Amino acid sequence: MRELISLLARVAQGAGAILLLALLGAAAVFFAMRAGHGDPALAVLGDMATPETIAAFRLKWQLNDPLLVQFWRWLSGALIGDFGASMVVATGEPIVKLVGSRLPNTLFVGAYALALALVISLIAGTISALRHGKLIDSASTSLAVLGISMPDFWLSYALIYALALGLGIFPSYGFTTPSLSLAGALYSGFLPALAIAAPMAAAFTRILRTALLETLFRDHVRVARSLGHSENFIFLHHVFRNALIPYVTVIGLQVRYLLGGTVVVERIFGVNGVGSLMVDAAFARDYPLVQACALVFLACVLLVNFAVDLICTRLDPRRA
Amino acid sequence: MSAPAILLEVEDLHTSFGIKGRRTPAVRGVSFMIREGEALGLIGESGSGKTVTGLSLLRLLPEHAHMDATVLNYRGRDVLGMSDEAFRAIRGVDLAMIFQDPVGSFNPAKRIGWHLEQAILRRGDTQDWHAEAEAILADVGIRAPERVLGSYPHQLSGGMLQRALLAMIIALRPSLIIADEPTTNLDNLVERQILELIRTHQRKLGASVLFITHDLAIAGEICDRIAVMYAGQIIEIGPTREVLERPKHPYAAGLLATSASLDRGDAELHELPGEPGGAIPVRGCAFAPRCAQAMAACSERSPPLVVVGPDHLARCLLHEH
Numbered sequence: 001m002r003e004l005i006s007l008l009a010r011v012a013q014g015a016g017a018i019l020l021l022a023l024l025g026a027a028a029v030f031f032a033m034r035a036g037h038g039d040p041a042l043a044v045l046g047d048m049a050t051p052e053t054i055a056a057f058r059l060k061w062q063l064n065d066p067l068l069v070q071f072w073r074w075l076s077g078a079l080i081g082d083f084g085a086s087m088v089v090a091t092g093e094p095i096v097k098l099v100g101s102r103l104p105n106t107l108f109v110g111a112y113a114l115a116l117a118l119v120i121s122l123i124a125g126t127i128s129a130l131r132h133g134k135l136i137d138s139a140s141t142s143l144a145v146l147g148i149s150m151p152d153f154w155l156s157y158a159l160i161y162a163l164a165l166g167l168g169i170f171p172s173y174g175f176t177t178p179s180l181s182l183a184g185a186l187y188s189g190f191l192p193a194l195a196i197a198a199p200m201a202a203a204f205t206r207i208l209r210t211a212l213l214e215t216l217f218r219d220h221v222r223v224a225r226s227l228g229h230s231e232n233f234i235f236l237h238h239v240f241r242n243a244l245i246p247y248v249t250v251i252g253l254q255v256r257y258l259l260g261g262t263v264v265v266e267r268i269f270g271v272n273g274v275g276s277l278m279v280d281a282a283f284a285r286d287y288p289l290v291q292a293c294a295l296v297f298l299a300c301v302l303l304v305n306f307a308v309d310l311i312c313t314r315l316d317p318r319r320a
Numbered sequence: 321m322s323a324p325a326i327l328l329e330v331e332d333l334h335t336s337f338g339i340k341g342r343r344t345p346a347v348r349g350v351s352f353m354i355r356e357g358e359a360l361g362l363i364g365e366s367g368s369g370k371t372v373t374g375l376s377l378l379r380l381l382p383e384h385a386h387m388d389a390t391v392l393n394y395r396g397r398d399v400l401g402m403s404d405e406a407f408r409a410i411r412g413v414d415l416a417m418i419f420q421d422p423v424g425s426f427n428p429a430k431r432i433g434w435h436l437e438q439a440i441l442r443r444g445d446t447q448d449w450h451a452e453a454e455a456i457l458a459d460v461g462i463r464a465p466e467r468v469l470g471s472y473p474h475q476l477s478g479g480m481l482q483r484a485l486l487a488m489i490i491a492l493r494p495s496l497i498i499a500d501e502p503t504t505n506l507d508n509l510v511e512r513q514i515l516e517l518i519r520t521h522q523r524k525l526g527a528s529v530l531f532i533t534h535d536l537a538i539a540g541e542i543c544d545r546i547a548v549m550y551a552g553q554i555i556e557i558g559p560t561r562e563v564l565e566r567p568k569h570p571y572a573a574g575l576l577a578t579s580a581s582l583d584r585g586d587a588e589l590h591e592l593p594g595e596p597g598g599a600i601p602v603r604g605c606a607f608a609p610r611c612a613q614a615m616a617a618c619s620e621r622s623p624p625l626v627v628v629g630p631d632h633l634a635r636c637l638l639h640e641h
Contacts, residue, residue: 219424222380223485226419227439227492228412237438241429317472318428 125208147202196261252308558632
């Protein structure tokens, strides 16, 4: 009962923090967009624009109102789930529909990437720690450094070159929506997910290896050994269980990689997701669309961080 | 009446650290035996090799350590040749160890109840671990066993944790307990209580104890015999009263004088000259550079252990006749 109450208090606290951060984020996104160069009117009307048509466009989208008035109009709409319509990319389309149709793709590729990163790092990190100083550890550690240092756009092209064009195992372009075919989505989403996962997998592997090694030599592990417990038991309950705490914490911190990752990688692999939508919208100065996309990403990161925080509290009794 | 059977026999134990060719010796030829029900004190300052001796016996050395002995017998069985898996089977239930730091001895992610449950299940003949855990905790002087079982290690004091750790050892019913300075991190009052507990339960279990400490007073109370270590060797070993009242090795005598000086609260503390833990001389007695009675021969050849009294041996040329 007491645990349930403290959990509920934590959820309420977290929800409050998420709302506050989302508001601040929304303001940052809004004003950053306006501070940049470019004009949506020019993007829509192109070279044929006359001063009259531009003025008409600005009037129609209420771009002449004071910034704060525009911000309030957008924010009050967003709070009740109305993000307005796209100005440029798909003129007149409601943004909720636009983003909503692409969000599943992005969430799928993001979750796919996270899952790949977890699987790779759990295997590589554990082997590295148990065989520390051996050849396989050096190989995995070097690979991890490579994974962290490689830019994702470069890695994407390298993967396309090797696995798609070279060996022809995976498609180089295009993505099947998971609602259409789950197998197709898993297959066509593998390369983009791997490109996003690589730097995360590298970071996760390194932290897991370090955490395992640090825990491996703790006193309670030696005590457990002195009591005659089996090595498997000790690894599972004493070593791995405690190494999980820093591991999960770092996962929470690294989720932002998913963000930057999807934006670039969706574009390269032609995934019809929120990331590529946001890039299109940014180039076109489609203010409300960029703002909505950014807010969706922000919400995802905040929610994942919150979930990770809850898990960490469960894992580490000293934090409860 | 014949003397109790020999439980553990160690001969010429060597332990060193580091890689081949550049090994630093920590234990250099230690030999002793412990009889059933006996408490042997292993005394020495930091770095004398007493803890490493204890860890060697239980195969708990770090991986870059190397250990060897001519004889290592437990109940007449050779332990040295045992596979790791076979040795694991006697660890805990036959040979157990209590460590210095009770706080670090517990898995911070698990409750005390889990620790006791695992220890009791390790012994493997129990229907109701919970009832037994409560009984043992009450036995080691914990007044609210139920609350302690449900607590995490960080919620309890060091003294409480040392009691709980002792409870885990008692649950395993080992016949040899290696206690490595089990009260170093505790305050005086708690220290007395824990020592009392160790003594009571040693008798109850009929277990032998290898008591590792730097505190002569504690060793004097707990132990039947005392072995004094210096620079990885036992330099004097004998019945407690013999060693404490008639120390034969200059180092043991100096240690006792310092301890007595501390107890009296002298304004000027009696100190041994020189620094411990320096480089061990290639030839001769390791203590010779600090010894006030050193002779020319002391830096020439290593002294053997010689008989200096009933069941009393010392490693010093002064007593070689």
